[in-house]
Amino acid sequence: MTRPSLAPTTIRPDQVGDPRFFTGTGPHPLAVIAAAAGLTLPARAADRAFTGVAPLHEAGPDQVSFLDNPRYAEGLATTRAGAVVLTQALASRLPSTAIALATPNPYLAWARICALFFPPPAVTPGIHPSAVIHPTADLAPGVEIGPLAVIGAHAILGAEVRIGPHAVIGPGVVIGAGADIGAHVSLSHARLGQRVRLLPGVRIGQDGFGFAPDGQGGYVSMPQLGRVIIHDDVEIGANVTIDRGSMRDTVIGPGTRIDNLVQVGHNVRLGRGCVLVAQCGISGSTTLGDHVQVAGQAGLTGHLTIGSRARIGAQAGVMENVPEGVSIVGSPAQPVREFFQHVMALRRLTARELRRGRQSTAARPDTNPEN
Amino acid sequence: MTRPSLAPTTIRPDQVGDPRFFTGTGPHPLAVIAAAAGLTLPARAADRAFTGVAPLHEAGPDQVSFLDNPRYAEGLATTRAGAVVLTQALASRLPSTAIALATPNPYLAWARICALFFPPPAVTPGIHPSAVIHPTADLAPGVEIGPLAVIGAHAILGAEVRIGPHAVIGPGVVIGAGADIGAHVSLSHARLGQRVRLLPGVRIGQDGFGFAPDGQGGYVSMPQLGRVIIHDDVEIGANVTIDRGSMRDTVIGPGTRIDNLVQVGHNVRLGRGCVLVAQCGISGSTTLGDHVQVAGQAGLTGHLTIGSRARIGAQAGVMENVPEGVSIVGSPAQPVREFFQHVMALRRLTARELRRGRQSTAARPDTNPEN
């Protein structure tokens, strides 16, 4: 049993796909790579094989790399990468040693190429002997249940569902095919569609925050009688909390992406393809249309309606409805243009105030009638 | 083994008390319903039976419904509900098919009626065989210990305590009768009163954030030698963190309600009946009086004193003490009236600046001596 030194210097820095943690595939011929990314195959070298992916400044002749931010375009001239995914506009800046894989959307192509070399780990069917599974739970063939997971009475798991270690699936919960439930997730009073991913520590379906003052300084809890409905292809980050509805359901629309530590209150409805960035919070009964983006640490009060494709800025405090397609920022939130007008106006006014303050300070002795 | 389709269209929307997840009671005669809610029994139909509860626009003749927001009062005219909880002022707007259950506090009555039809699940005494219970732990009769829970040495659990799956109760922890500890909770260095509810993922009793620079660029941890004291009837939301005290205790007063993802630092003291909304944070050694309300994402710095019945607005940044009964908002926080005066003044000043800017831009060519 060898004991590795753990001194930082022994850690190879910035290792893409460290084999301790990732299982790669390959090499792959360029034709396969282009097909995976939906790219037109370049004229030359369809059979040339590539072994992996790497950042532009680290990639070697057997690796594919990527650039989509023109700010870093000077890195193209010196790259040793064998092929680079980029826009047509930048392709001419590549050295002749690199094959250009040009596309209007390099980031999308790059995601697909990376997934070709590093596909998500396949489900390994089987139930760990330490898992606690209620005899009335209904498990489709091919499910993978991790160590010490708990599956409640009458829960239903679709085909190829993976349940991570220590996840707790409450009674009656329904999970669609292909879902991937992370370690330590708790899930109750919920129906999940297909291919839903929950990262570790997600809390779904617990009581919403509702109670009535009892007139004597205490509170009476409002029973929370709704559910959480999570549609297909939703992904939810670590330690996120989504409460079940009180009278209606809490609903997360198809394809929506939620980052870590986000709060979603009871009765909230998110449309299709919404993006909620880390630490934002949506208060109870607020409804978001489709493809709404909420940036980090923003907060929305309750009972609002946010139109489709609206964009809420980081740390915004939203207290009013937002029309479709409008971008807002600030607390209280305003349209982006107005917000920055206010910021700039305040800076100018402050400068003027400071000048005025200095003048009156300088003038003060002279205006003293005692002098 | 039938496999349900999980397509969204097969989910009955907004089902109150979906029997997959909730066990209802009833039917109940109106006399029983009125008594549960503390209402005067209406003159007619004391024996008429009701089967459940539903929102105003969905309720049928056998269901009780509810309205407390006058904004939605137009829904009264067309409701098919058999009885509706509302204020006396709105009762006359009900159709003759609906019995008015009038009360000055409809929300409180509604909470009690919902709890009559859907009482919280009873404790099922027993210890799951997979739980790990230290032989010195002291368990009262009637406790329910879920799968894979861990109970430490010398912990004490009162009568009818429920411990959820995967909860970890540290050594010496004391939990009063009737407490309900959710899945994945960790609890250490703490004493809990009666009927305390902790939702999944709550972290109580871990080290507070305290350390001293060692003069050489590092830090020495300050031992955290206090506890967390949680009084009767407190409810705490999912993934909340409450650190134990350093020299004194961290204290949560009776009946206080804490929403999801809230942070409570070491030595904090919350009084009776405080309300802390999601994602707010209370820094170390700050003290709140009774019935203080802290809205979502607000932050309080350390060593403050917040008077009873103060109200802290959403996203407020509180850096000074707050007197009793005062409402503040903004970052840095100010009294509500001043805050909105500033917001409006800034909007007017910005508009004036913009006009001035446009004029001087228009004027600029003329003032150019080169012209």
Next chain:
Amino acid sequence: MTRPSLAPTTIRPDQVGDPRFFTGTGPHPLAVIAAAAGLTLPARAADRAFTGVAPLHEAGPDQVSFLDNPRYAEGLATTRAGAVVLTQALASRLPSTAIALATPNPYLAWARICALFFPPPAVTPGIHPSAVIHPTADLAPGVEIGPLAVIGAHAILGAEVRIGPHAVIGPGVVIGAGADIGAHVSLSHARLGQRVRLLPGVRIGQDGFGFAPDGQGGYVSMPQLGRVIIHDDVEIGANVTIDRGSMRDTVIGPGTRIDNLVQVGHNVRLGRGCVLVAQCGISGSTTLGDHVQVAGQAGLTGHLTIGSRARIGAQAGVMENVPEGVSIVGSPAQPVREFFQHVMALRRLTARELRRGRQSTAARPDTNPEN
């Protein structure tokens, strides 16, 4: 089996080192105490023994106490403590019954004295029989594995590592000697140095938040192929989330301290000795130098560079790089001096606007030509 009353009145308030939860040492002679704290031994009473530590107003003749905040210096005159750690400047205010333990850094000395009386609990080597340990995991002698912990394939644990109950250590994870992993932690795709402490519910190594629009309203996940590297002596608070890198690693520098509920995005790099206070968030690919302080609820957008010793104020919203040593605050963030100039200028301008508004309101009838 006696059942304690759990009524609040039976709880002895503010008990330092309650023996239910803490195991103290002592009594210790003053010579030992002074040596532990790196203090010069006072001239008298080197052999006098002390039994423990307590706050200034509670300490008795056998206890050591402490003061570092001059605001509370009036407590010195009446303290019954046998010895007090404080600065030389305050020592003369002690009564003759108290021995002064004078030092330029009382808080550091106090931390060390408290740790002498209450050392962190020693590791108890052994593997709980309920833990699930993969046969290929590599465990050094002396590790302590708690109940129901899960250790994945090829994971490596150094000497005297403690793994708390219900912690999940993913495949391949490397943990340096002396690390202390709390209850319910999940850890994947990560290498940890020595003496790292993770409090309960920490999430490390899950997927970062990265995806490309697929042009049809959906998103394609970007494979996250980096790791999380955590250097020696890092401490991380409850329910913190740290995502693994996408192409490069996420790195937490030596000695860094992170409070509860903090979010650290993929590819973030924190230098040596940084301090991140509760609920702050660092967006993807942002880099912090050494000894940067980020206060509570502050947010940093992505791809920023924050210089060493910069200080980010509570609730600040940082959208631009910050030079070394600069203190900023506000949203959007500005240097502290400018921020408070703006706050004060706005207050003055608002007051002027309000006066103007009152005058024009008063004047309005007179200016009405109809009069």
